Each structure stands twice: as C-alpha cells, then as structure tokens.
Amino acid sequence: MIQQGEHVNVQSFDALASGSDNHLEPTDLIVSTKELSLGFGQKTVIADIDLSFPRGSITALIGPSGSGKTTFLRTLNRMNDNVKGFTRTGDVLFNSESIWSPNIDLLALRRRVGMLFQRANPFPMSIEQNVIAGVKAHNIAKKSQLKQIAKMRLEEVGLWQAVETRLHDSPFRLSGGQQQLLCLARALAIGPDVLLLDEPTSALDPTSIEAVENLILSLSPAITFIVVTHNLAQARRISHNTAFFFEGQLTEYGPTKHIFEDPSRPETQRYVSGRMG
Amino acid sequence: MNHSIAVRERSRATLLKRFFSIKAVSRIAAFLPPAALVFATAILFAEALPAIKYNGLGFLTHTQWRPGNFYVNPVTTNGVTHPVGALYGALPLILGTLESSVLALVIAVPVSIGAALIIVEKLPDHLSQTVGLFLEVLAGIPSVIFGLWGTLTLGPMLARDVFPLISQIVPNIAFFKFFKGNTGHGEGLLTSGIVLAIMVIPIIASTSRDLLRQVPRLTKEGGAALGFTDWETNRWISLPWIRTGLIGASVLGLARALGETMAVAMTSGAVLGANPSNAFLPMTTIAATIVSQLDSALTDATGLATRTLAEGALLLTLIALATNIAARLLVRRVSSTALPVGRGI
Numbered sequence: 297m298i299q300q301g302e303h304v305n306v307q308s309f310d311a312l313a314s315g316s317d318n319h320l321e322p323t324d325l326i327v328s329t330k331e332l333s334l335g336f337g338q339k340t341v342i343a344d345i346d347l348s349f350p351r352g353s354i355t356a357l358i359g360p361s362g363s364g365k366t367t368f369l370r371t372l373n374r375m376n377d378n379v380k381g382f383t384r385t386g387d388v389l390f391n392s393e394s395i396w397s398p399n400i401d402l403l404a405l406r407r408r409v410g411m412l413f414q415r416a417n418p419f420p421m422s423i424e425q426n427v428i429a430g431v432k433a434h435n436i437a438k439k440s441q442l443k444q445i446a447k448m449r450l451e452e453v454g455l456w457q458a459v460e461t462r463l464h465d466s467p468f469r470l471s472g473g474q475q476q477l478l479c480l481a482r483a484l485a486i487g488p489d490v491l492l493l494d495e496p497t498s499a500l501d502p503t504s505i506e507a508v509e510n511l512i513l514s515l516s517p518a519i520t521f522i523v524v525t526h527n528l529a530q531a532r533r534i535s536h537n538t539a540f541f542f543e544g545q546l547t548e549y550g551p552t553k554h555i556f557e558d559p560s561r562p563e564t565q566r567y568v569s570g571r572m573g
Numbered sequence: 574m575n576h577s578i579a580v581r582e583r584s585r586a587t588l589l590k591r592f593f594s595i596k597a598v599s600r601i602a603a604f605l606p607p608a609a610l611v612f613a614t615a616i617l618f619a620e621a622l623p624a625i626k627y628n629g630l631g632f633l634t635h636t637q638w639r640p641g642n643f644y645v646n647p648v649t650t651n652g653v654t655h656p657v658g659a660l661y662g663a664l665p666l667i668l669g670t671l672e673s674s675v676l677a678l679v680i681a682v683p684v685s686i687g688a689a690l691i692i693v694e695k696l697p698d699h700l701s702q703t704v705g706l707f708l709e710v711l712a713g714i715p716s717v718i719f720g721l722w723g724t725l726t727l728g729p730m731l732a733r734d735v736f737p738l739i740s741q742i743v744p745n746i747a748f749f750k751f752f753k754g755n756t757g758h759g760e761g762l763l764t765s766g767i768v769l770a771i772m773v774i775p776i777i778a779s780t781s782r783d784l785l786r787q788v789p790r791l792t793k794e795g796g797a798a799l800g801f802t803d804w805e806t807n808r809w810i811s812l813p814w815i816r817t818g819l820i821g822a823s824v825l826g827l828a829r830a831l832g833e834t835m836a837v838a839m840t841s842g843a844v845l846g847a848n849p850s851n852a853f854l855p856m857t858t859i860a861a862t863i864v865s866q867l868d869s870a871l872t873d874a875t876g877l878a879t880r881t882l883a884e885g886a887l888l889l890t891l892i893a894l895a896t897n898i899a900a901r902l903l904v905r906r907v908s909s910t911a912l913p914v915g916r917g918i
C-alpha cells in the first residue's frame with residue numbers, strides 16, 4: 297500500500313512529462329480517489345485507495361482476477377451506484393470536485409467520463425445509429441450533422457471502409473473486433489475527457505488488439521485513459537503509469553517502466569514476472 | 574472379444590430403433606396442431622356450407638341480422654331450405670369484433686409494457702414477485718366474472734363519470750368524432766374494449782416482463798455509461814431488443830380479445846345488427862353473437878340459423894389466422910433490421 301500518495305503522483309507525472317513534448321502542470325490531476333474503499337454487502341473488495349490520474353495520461357490497472365480492478369474502474373463514473381449491496385467510503389474527485397457532489401449531474405459526468413466494456417455491447421439499432429446514440433441523448437449536435445459525425449467517428453476508429461455500405465444494417469453481424477471498435481466510436485462521439493476501459497481487448501484477435509492500442513495512443517493526451525488489462529505486454533506498450541492491485545490493496549503505483557523493471561514490492565515483482573495469477 | 578462386439582452391435586440397434594421411434598412420435602406430435610386446425614376448419618366449413626351458399630357475399634356487407642319467420646312454411650332458394658325472410662349480414666359483428674379488439678390492444682399494450690418495465694427495472698425483488706403473482710391470478714380469472722363486473726360495476730361507473738369527460742375533452746375532428754355524442758348507459762364498445770384490455774393485460778405484461786429479463790445487463794449498462802437516462806435506455810435498448818417478442822405477445826393478446834365471448838356478450842349490450850354511431854353505444858361481436866343467438870337459432874327447423882352461426886365461427890377463425898400471419902410477416906420485417914439472428918423472441 298502506498299503511504300505517500302502525493303509524492304508518488306508527482307514522481308509518476310515527472311516520468312510522463314519527460315517522455316512527451318506537452319507541458320502539463322504537475323497538479324493537473326483529472327481524476328483522483330481519496331481513501332476510497334469499495335465493497336459488496338459485508339465484503340470489502342478494495343480498501344483505502346489513493347490514486348491520481350494526470351490529465352492526458354494513460355494508466356494501466358493490473359492485478360490478479362478478483363483483485364477489485366473492475367469494481368474500482370466502474371466506480372469512477374458511478375456505474376456501481378445502483379448495484380445491489382454496493383458500499384463505498386472515501387471519495388472520487390473529477391476536476392477536483394467529488395463525483396457525488398450535488399452539483400454534479402450524473403448524466404453529464406458520464407458524458408465526460410466514458411466507458412468501454414470487456415465485451416462489445418452494441419445497441420439493437422443500425423451501425424450508424426449506434427455511433428450517434430450518445431450524441432442524440434446529450435443533444436450535442438444538430439440533426440443535419442449526425443451523419444457527418446457518424447462518418448467521422450467511424451473513420452477515426454478505422455471502421456469506415458468496412459461498414460460504409462452497410463451503415464443501416466445490424467451491428468450484430470460485424471466481427472467481435474469490429475463491434476468493439478464500433479463501441480469505441482460510440483464512446484468517442486460524445487467527446488469524453490476520460491475513457492475507462494475494462495480489459496477492452498481481452499476478447500479480440502491480434503489485429504483488432506493492435507488497432508485498439510494504436511487508437512488509444514493516438515487519442516492521448518486529448519483523452520485520459522484508465523485501462524484495466526490482464527495483458528502485461530499491453531500495459532508496457534501503451535501506459536505511462538501502472539497501478540498494481542493485489543488482495544484488496546493498491547500494492548504499488550508508479551511509472552510503468554519502474555513497475556515492470558524495478559518494482560519496489562515483492563508481490564509486484566512476482567506478478568509482473570509472470571509467477572502469479 | 575467377438576461377444577462384446579455383438580453386444581455392442583445389439584445395443585446400438587436398440588438405441589437406433591428407440592431413436593427412430595422417438596423421432597416418429599415427435600414428428601406425429603409436430604403435425605397434430607396444424608392437423609387439428611385443418612380438421613376444425615374443415616368441419617366448420619362443411620357445417621356452414623349451406624349458409625355460405627344462401628348468405629353469399631352479402632354476409633360480409635349487410636348490416637341486418639334477421640332469422641326470418643319460423644312459423645310459416647320454409648321455402649327453398651339456391652337449393653337451400655330457409656325460413657321466409659331470412660337475411661344475415663355480419664358486417665356489424667365483424668366491425669365490432671375488430672373495433673373492440675383493437676381498442677383493447679391500444680389500451681393494453683402501453684399499459685402492459687409500462688407495467689413490465691416497472692416490474693423489471695424499478696421494483697425490488699419481493700415486490701416484483703408479488704405483482705407477478707397478481708398478474709397470474711388475474712390471468713386465471715374466468716371471463717364470466719369480468720363480464721359480470723363489467724356490466725354491473727365498471728360500465729355504469731364509466732357511463733356516469735368517465736365517458737362524459739372523454740366526450741368533452743376529445744377534439745371534434747375526424748377519428749375523434751367517434752368519441753363524441755350520446756354517452757349511453759355503460760354497455761357498449763368502449764366498455765367492452767376496456768374490459769378486454771384488463772383481460773389481456775396479464776398476458777401481455779407477463780410475457781413482456783419475461784422478455785425484458787432477457788435483455789443483457791451489459792447492453793443496458795452500455796447505455797448508462799453513455800449517459801442515457803433510464804427512459805432512453807428503455808426506449809432505445811431494452812424495448813428494441815425484445816421488439817419481435819413484444820409483437821408476439823401483442824398478437825397473443827389480440828387473439829384472446831378477438832375470440833373472447835362471455836365478457837363481451839355481457840358488456841357490449843350484444844345488440845344484433847347494432848352499428849354504433851360512437852364508442853359508447855351498444856354493439857356486438859361475432860363470438861358474442863354466437864353465444865347469445867345459439868338458443869334461438871336451435872329453434873330454426875331449417876337449420877339455417879345454426880349454420881349461419883357456424884359461418885360466423887369460420888369467419889372468426891379466418892380473422893384469427895390472418896392476424897397471426899400478419900404478425901409473422903411483421904416480425905420477419907422488424908427482426909431483420911437490427912437484432913442478432915434468433916434473438917429477441
């Protein structure tokens with residue numbers, strides 16, 4: 297567990313900034329958690345997490361199954377609020393304001409903090425409608441612009457050529473990888489600041505994995521990414537910072553290079569070297 | 574070695590035989606429902622044939638229902654012996670059947686879907702179970718009880734408190750003119766439609782509820798994560814996901830309403846040949862006519878009256894059949910747009 301959260305944040309930010317041209321304020325944390333403990337019923341899933349995500353960074357959350365990564369991630373845009381038995385203490389700040397503050401509108405929060413799930417979940421509507429569903433819900437664009445937005449987002453995720461001639465067809469006939477890219481296009485269409493990804497490529501073929509990874513890299517730093525992954529190589533490839541969850545604790549957090557090559561804790565060492573779960 | 578092979582061969586043979594006999598039985602079983610339908614329709618047709626000959630196409634267009642004079646000697650026309658002056662026109666019955674059923678569906682479908690959404694998405698488990706039980710009980714109540722309640726309690730109440738209000742509120746244009754004017758005494762089209770709606774709501778609501786439970790949580794969460802309101806998630810995800818099933822459930826309800834007899838016979842006023850000028854006045858349906866006219870029809874020595882009732886029954890069967898076929902075509906169209914193959918039923 298990390299005792300000096302602030303210190304670690306600054307360190308990790310330095311590591312990030314040194315590798316990029318963009319100058320970011322060290323204090324520019326888009327999301328941070330404060331003594332966040334989560335559980336279901338009597339059970340505590342994770343305890344006392346102080347973790348901060350610099351604006352524009354890509355953070356990987358790694359750890360064995362059941363270590364609470366999904367629960368943590370889903371809390372960041374309040375997807376757990378209505379889950380039966382869910383308990384929480386502590387807080388999550390988005391742009392320095394509690395996401396449970398009465399000033400925060402839940403729907404607006406979810407527009408700013410989007411999410412991509414482990415399995416693709418297209419809506420039962422045409423491919424084009426899928427992309428613009430969120431745009432319509434939030435009333436972001438004029439009706440006449442919707443087609444253009446759909447095209448732009450499909451191009452952005454590299455799906456346009458494949459679906460150009462079947463925009464009005466069912467999304468369920470697309471391959472798994474294409475469906476996941478469609479869901480990504482849908483999430484991007486409402487212009488989120490943060491994207492939460494829960495093992496977004498675990499059900500995909502290598503080509504689609506590469507497509508998603510490249511997309512994440514190209515969208516950073518405009519979008520801050522928080523990515524749960526079981527694919528350690530993926531974490532190394534795409535993330536600036538890595539957080540290691542283990543047995544209900546945030547065991548270690550720091551620059552990805554540091555976590556993988558010179559971790560401070562023996563559990564981290566064992567996990568990243570493949571000797572655990 | 575040889576011995577064991579023989580045993581294996583033999584057991585395989587019995588297995589095969591058993592397999593084929595199961596297959597044969599299930600094949601016969603599969604043919605039973607269509608066979609029963611064809612058989613019943615054929616019997617009805619044979620029974621109705623003299624009436625079909627005598628009534629001709631006028632059966633579908635005339636508005637009079639006159640059994641004729643049973644007390645003078647029958648005469649023969651087109652080879653059919655019939656009472657003098659017999660004239661059967663089923664147009665009001667056909668219209669009444671369609672109008673009351675469609676009215677029932679127009680009321681029942683939104684109410685049922687709304688109820689199902691509340692049961693699945695809003696109510697805590699124990700409450701949704703209680704409501705589910707209530708629906709099942711409601712579905713099991715004999716229709717004569719609904720009929721009695723409709724004619725003694727609901728009808729008069731509607732005529733006193735609700736119909737005048739409706740007649741006042743609706744605009745005096747086109748379609749809505751049907752809900753203006755004399756508000757009657759509570760026996761009529763709208764009362765029947767409402768009673769029918771109450772009878773088919775349990776069917777449609779419980780089917781919709783079961784369908785809604787099959788919508789994947791992951792897909793609904795996709796909506797929530799995108800900042801959908803609950804209403805948007807329901808409208809854009811859950812209901813489209815199950816839309817073919819919803820059509821099926823509605824047709825189930827429609828079939829029930831089309832064929833419902835006692836409740837309509839008791840709440841419609843069952844006025845033969847009635848062609849109500851508005852929704853509040855007495856009317857009748859094919860099924861209600863069959864049950865209310867059977868007694869007197871049996872006194873027609875020529876048999877034409879009962880054969881005409883059989884013709885009505887045949888017509889009702891054909892209407893139900895046509896409804897089902899139309900629904901099937903609709904389902905095919907709707908399911909081809911966005912649902913995963915084989916999903917949503």
Ligand SMILES: Nc1ncnc2c1ncn2[C@@H]1O[C@H](COP(=O)(O)OP(=O)(O)O)[C@@H](O)[C@H]1O
Nearest residue numbers: 336341360361362363364365366367368379381
């Ligand atoms: N809705 C839920 N109700 C009860 N327990 C849950 C629920 N979701 C997750 N859990 C429990 O929380 C723990 C952490 O799960 P999860 O966050 O999915 O871990 P991870 O994503 O790291 O594999 C697990 O023990 C799991 O059983």
Ligand SMILES: [Mg+2]
Nearest residue numbers: 365366367494
């Ligand atoms: Mg998980």
